[in-house]
Amino acid sequence: MKVLVAVKxxxxxxxxxxxxxxxTGVELANVKMSMNPFCEIGVEEAIRLKEKGIATEVVAVCVGPTAAQEQLRTALALGADRAILVETDAELGSLAVAKILKAxxxxxxxxxxxxxxxxxxSDNNQTGQMLGALTGFAQGTFASKVEVDGDTVSVTREIDGGFQTVALKLPAIVTTDLRLNEPRYAKLPDIMKAKRKPLETQTPDALGVSVGSTLKTLKVEAPAQRSAGIKVKDxxxxxxxxxxxxxxI
Structure with a gap:
């Protein structure tokens, strides 16, 4: 079974x-960048499926600038077999990313x-659902437990009232929640090995995907400062x- 895991x-x-x-936006110059924590959980789950003998290949994919190779190398160091970078400097919305992942x-x-x-x-929680709509694949969101059995994947998902378990026919899409697992740290030998693993670069144009956005950011502001609290006697x-x-009251 091949597993495709998206990282940001x-x-x-x-x-x-x-x-x-x-x-106009958030300051990124000279700022430390890393893999999105929820994506780390997705990578960890894919690696665990491979260690169990369920997955035969784990492919990490990222949509972003050239510098995003760093995050893909991290995924390779954690245990992914190969990586794909869809290189673009454009500021993409969830739908554009979903279209690229579909391609x-x-x-x-x-x-x-x-x-x-x-x-x-962005904190949107949209890409997985949009990708499910574009591909027509079954999907399980907010997964806190994933079990694969043959051509079915059982996903325990967190909902307002507690937990819900759904059975999905493969191929399927799963979005990961915090309680699914605890990601491992990459070991130095694995980091060195990751440098030799294949990392393919593509472009949205080569995939036949337009990344033009229908959304426009008008202004970005920091939240207002909160006033200090006070203590009361009784x-x-x-x-x-x-x-x-x-x-x-």
Whole structure:
């Protein structure tokens, strides 16, 4: 079984995000970038399926600039067999990314596609669902457990009321949630080996995909500063402030 796992290059989750002075976007110059945490979970799940003998090949794919090769090399160091970079400097929306991933899936013919449920930059939670609509594949979102049995994948997904388990016929798309697994760290020997693993570069034009966006960012602003909290002496004072100042009761 071939597994295609999508990864995204984002600002490292430990970095404090800063808005550009002209409010056109987020400052990326000289900022540490890394693989989206939810994508790391997807890569880890694909590697575990390979270690169990279920997956025969794991292919990592990323849509982004040349520098995104760094994140693909990380996926290769973690255990992916090869990687594909669809190189573009354009700022892509979820639909454009889904179209590109669909074109890659048409080439690779994977039985299972794994994606992080959302990226920590745009935070849209859309690409997996859009890819499912474009491919017509069955999909399980917010997966906290994935079990493959023959031509069926059982996905336990988190919903508002608890958990729901769905059985999907392969080929299928699964988006990963935080509790699915804990990603491993790449070992130094594996990092060195990853440099020799194949990394193919393509372009959206070569895949026949237009990346023109129908969305336009008007302005990006940092959230307003919160005022400092205060301490109250007793419950009576708290109730008084909630009633007369905050006016919430």
């Amino acid at each position: 290059r984002v600002v490292d989750h430990n970095v404090k995000v800063r808005v550009k002075a002209d409010n 890659v899936a048409d080439q690779e013919q994977p039985q299972l596609i794994l994606l992080g449920k959302q990226a920590i930059d 419950v009576a004072e708290l109730v008084d402030k909630l009633k007369n100042e905050a006016k919430v």
